[in-house]
Amino acid sequence: MTGIDVSPADVKILNALQKDASISNVALAEIVGMSPSPCLRRVKQLEASGMIRKTVALLDRKKAGLGVLATVQVRLQRHTEAGAEDFGRAMNDLPEILSCWAMTGRQDFLLMALAHDIESFGDFITHKLLSMPNVRDVQSSLVLKEYKNETAIPVVPGLPARL
Template sequence: MTGEMLSPTDIKILQILQRDASISNVALAEKVGMSPSPCLRRVKQLEASGVIRQTVALLDRRKLGLGVLATIQVRLQRHTEEGAEDFAKAMNDLPEILSCWAMTGRQDFLLMALARDIESFGDFVTHRLLSMPNVRDVQSSLVLKEYKNQTAIPVKISG
């Protein structure tokens, strides 16, 4: 199932679930104008097709004592497919890393990382990232204030 194959009802379902995935099927069905059984079938189809990748709870990092959010640009020493794959796999094992993207341009990777405080972030960069075998250098930027941080993907009804 691709974006072109989504019906207006599918799009409404996705819009509602992105705002509140804990909504009951009965309430969801009511909001999209369906009976519960067909609505649940539609949700299951969206899950089976991979359009709905997973359902999660979004946590408040500050309430969990994670006061530092940072982006980290990483350049590798060796620009091989194997070197990039090894680095990406290593990022999956680091709980501090929220996101890891391979990039075009001057930097090879862009990371989004969390830490308790500046000191623990510095330790992470110095002792974990910079000590990795293929890392040439890193540049980090601390997030001062979040103005927008959304997880919802804009899905709209065509036309």
């Protein structure tokens, strides 16, 4: 963190890039009301500060043959810091897992998982998750219909965002 306040121009840049990161610097500069060189410099500063973590392409999971999207709640057998860290790291190695969060409440972890079909999802639960040494049990819920699935983080003037 550099301690630099996020400027109104930064807010415009961040919001524009979250809508379309493939936009040219010239087009971005026009949207935010800057000339191209200072605009590019601000984008580079936002990247260097970590505010922009990375630029990615968002794929359509169904067109990629991944028809099953599910939330999976996981309870661990042993509630130690090391056990939780081991489980969290193991999730990074599973391509089926989109997201993994350590949680408060009855469940220790909440996962977002993808699979080609119900059978492959069942295989994933049985042969990968339930076979992990510290997993006590899992509960899953299949997504029937997506009403909203956004990746943009709201960045508005006046938020206490810091670079």
